[in-house]
Amino acid sequence: MIEHSTRWLGGFAAAYLVLLPTNAAVAPRSIAFGGLLLMLVLLAVATGRARVTGGPPDGPGSTLPAPPRAVAAAFAAWALWSAASWFWSLRPTYSADQIEREVFDTALVALAFFLAARDAFAVRVMIGLALAGFAVLTSLALGLAADGGWDAGRWHHGTGVWSMWIVLIAPFALLPIAPPPLGARRRRAAFALLVALVALLLASARLTDNRMVWLALGAVFATAALLAAARWRAAFWRSPLRWAAALVALLMVFSLLFVDAAREKAAVHYPPHTTVEDTLKHDPRLALWDYTAGRIRERPMTGHGFGRAILAPEMERALHDPLLTHAHNVFVSQWLQTGAVGAALFVALLAALAWRYAAYFRARDDALAFVGLVGLTLLVGFVVKNLTDDFLFRSNAKEFFALNALLLGFGTRRAAEPADRREGSAPTGADTGR
Numbered sequence: 303m304i305e306h307s308t309r310w311l312g313g314f315a316a317a318y319l320v321l322l323p324t325n326a327a328v329a330p331r332s333i334a335f336g337g338l339l340l341m342l343v344l345l346a347v348a349t350g351r352a353r354v355t356g357g358p359p360d361g362p363g364s365t366l367p368a369p370p371r372a373v374a375a376a377f378a379a380w381a382l383w384s385a386a387s388w389f390w391s392l393r394p395t396y397s398a399d400q401i402e403r404e405v406f407d408t409a410l411v412a413l414a415f416f417l418a419a420r421d422a423f424a425v426r427v428m429i430g431l432a433l434a435g436f437a438v439l440t441s442l443a444l445g446l447a448a449d450g451g452w453d454a455g456r457w458h459h460g461t462g463v464w465s466m467w468i469v470l471i472a473p474f475a476l477l478p479i480a481p482p483p484l485g486a487r488r489r490r491a492a493f494a495l496l497v498a499l500v501a502l503l504l505a506s507a508r509l510t511d512n513r514m515v516w517l518a519l520g521a522v523f524a525t526a527a528l529l530a531a532a533r534w535r536a537a538f539w540r541s542p543l544r545w546a547a548a549l550v551a552l553l554m555v556f557s558l559l560f561v562d563a564a565r566e567k568a569a570v571h572y573p574p575h576t577t578v579e580d581t582l583k584h585d586p587r588l589a590l591w592d593y594t595a596g597r598i599r600e601r602p603m604t605g606h607g608f609g610r611a612i613l614a615p616e617m618e619r620a621l622h623d624p625l626l627t628h629a630h631n632v633f634v635s636q637w638l639q640t641g642a643v644g645a646a647l648f649v650a651l652l653a654a655l656a657w658r659y660a661a662y663f664r665a666r667d668d669a670l671a672f673v674g675l676v677g678l679t680l681l682v683g684f685v686v687k688n689l690t691d692d693f694l695f696r697s698n699a700k701e702f703f704a705l706n707a708l709l710l711g712f713g714t715r716r717a718a719e720p721a722d723r724r725e726g727s728a729p730t731g732a733d734t735g736r
Contacts, residue, residue: 303348304366308420311341315418316428318411319704320435322697323467325459335407338414345417367714369416376654377412380647381405384608387640391607400609404699411700412707419711422483422669422725428708429474433499436471440506447509454510459697465512466693468503469686470701472522473679475499481668482726500552508559511567516560518687520553526679533663533671587690590626591634593617598637605641610695612639632688655706656681662713667724673713680705 314337321331349366368374384405391397419425439458446452458464478492478499479485486492507515527549531538538545567581597606597613606612614627629635637645656678663674684702687693694702716724 304345304352307341307344307348308366308417311338311345311414312418312420312424312428314338314341315415315704316431319415319428319432319701322701322704323435323459323464324439324457325455325697326457335411339410342410342414342417366417367711367718370654370658370710370714372654373651373658373710376647376651377409380644380651381409383644383647384640387605387608387644390604391609391612393607393609393612396612397607397609404695405608408700408703412703415704415707416711416714419708420715422712425708425712426477426484429477432471433474433477436467436506437499437502440502443509444505452509461510461512462691463693463696463698465507465510465515466687466691466698467701468507468510468515469518469522469683470680470698470705472503472519472683473526473676474705475503476526476672476676480672484669484672484726504555504559508563511563513560513563513567514687514690516556516563518683520556520560521686522679522683523552523556524549525682526675529663529675529678533675534668586621586623586626587630589621590617590630593620594629594634594638598634601641603641603643605637605639605644608639608644610635610639610692628692630691632685632692632694635692635694652681652685658710658713662717665717667716667721669724669726670713670716673709673716677706677709677713680709 314334318331318334318338321327321334345366385401388394388397388401415428418428442457443452443454443464446457454461454464475496477484478495479489486495503519507519527545531545564581594617597616600606610628617627618624629638633645633649636648640647659674659677659681661674662670663678665671665674680702693699
């Protein structure tokens, strides 16, 4: 029963991940979420029954792993402190709703994806479908834009949320060229698919007119390239100019598109003849952060209560801007909501994730090293993108934790297997480039 429930859990998880980036499929997404919860209940019942009866496992996928202790402890500490902030929240009703959505629901989603990543096939299916969904939604946006206008709020949760999803899914565009058993077997087809996915990332990001998306994407691909060159040194030194040229060309494209987006923003949202430099000097977030710093000083240790928009009415009145209703920086936002303690626990969670991915990256197994590389680039992209906004919210928060849980679920199982029994592992003594 455990094995079959895990398979069904993987199916519901794949559907949920595909549907998260769009707001045009609320009912199917709710059904997928309900399926996740049902499978978690069935797994809990089956696991409890197996412990009581002491019976043998019912198949090769019947043993459920435990999450990495440091990551689980850091997440639990952050979640419990966030939930505890209800007791001193300025708006207890609002905080209670946000705690349920952003903490408890997210924890269940993360647990479901951790358990669903039972093997390489499950990971390929879930990530492959997520990439396919991204390609479909990008093609839809491009078609609507060519037909006269793209309303991002209709299909894509808005430009900000969609730009965050672009950054989160970007590291997984490397999946086709991953080492066995994760990547595609045909190398030419794998590189062609990678090029197509990068092209879709570029086109989709340009539609958002977002500036930080280019800095975040640049950080993602630069981090991935540098880590890959360090991990697979033999492959790098066989053709260093090709690696360097590809990275430099991609970063130049990101830089040009960043400047183009900044100029368009200056032309559309500012008075005539406003330069890009002027838009940065007069960015409304500067006044927002100054105001936020003052509110943090009122409750520096405990914060005002969990919820990104906990001070939204006060911010809107003070800054006279309906768009400035939260801190627009994920770390400042955590501090504002749950104080220095909550911000420190959130940083500790990111550090625990980075530490685990670094351990995977240093492993002798190439598949584990690839998981570590993707995990580290995922964290880098998330942090850079959230320096000027706070997308640890609703669909983006669930995507972030689901993708991390997916990597940790596969990595935990892979690391626990004997080296000679790992699917697709290189034979002893193989050249890994280390």
